[in-house]
Amino acid sequence: MVEGALYTDWETVYQDNVVKVYRIMFSRVGNRPDAEDLTSEVFVKSLPNLNLPSPVIQVNGYINVAIRSVLADHWRRHYGAPLVDVEVENISQAPEVTSANDGTGRAGRILALLPDRSRAILELRFLRGCSIKEAAREMGVSPGNAKILQYRALRLAAEVGERMLS
């Protein structure tokens, strides 16, 4: 970004940022329909309030605030999460398109730190796309036990992820 650069029209603000906002949203909700809705919401909420021309850095800051607010509201409305400040990447550090899993991304590092069976159930489900029955068969457990393993593994993954942030 050129220092002191200005945005003069909303179309450029949109074109420069829509993919970045989508990737940030997708990285937090993990599914296309929600990521699309939340991305739209960020622009519909933030663009009317922009006073253009404005410095790029100021517009980016405004979009970052909108991303946090829209995400926090999503988790509160649909899952009853308390309204807290949501930690997300800034727009200038939006994720790149995800490539073949080589284990170096944050998700790969979280998986690498899990106990073997926790890592196995999550790899089968999320990376290989196995159904719960297929994952259960691979692991030699009943589908009911595979669901329990999956729940415990996700809670462990959340703890590992939290530790990586702190």
Next chain:
Amino acid sequence: MRGPVDRIAAFVEDLIHNRRPCRFKASPEEMAALRAAAELAAARPGANRPDRQFVENVHAYISVSVGRIIP
């Protein structure tokens, strides 16, 4: 009524199929699991590429609704 294990399993199933996931009031433990599941689902190769039609549709919507306010 379903317990946390089944609720999270249903949520994961929806993510794996890239569907809008089921909604429910989650306990703090479930919230942690939901967010971890979303992060893992988002790490699938190429999954975070937005649909071109979506980008165009939002642009068109904003042109009509927001474009009236910001010419």
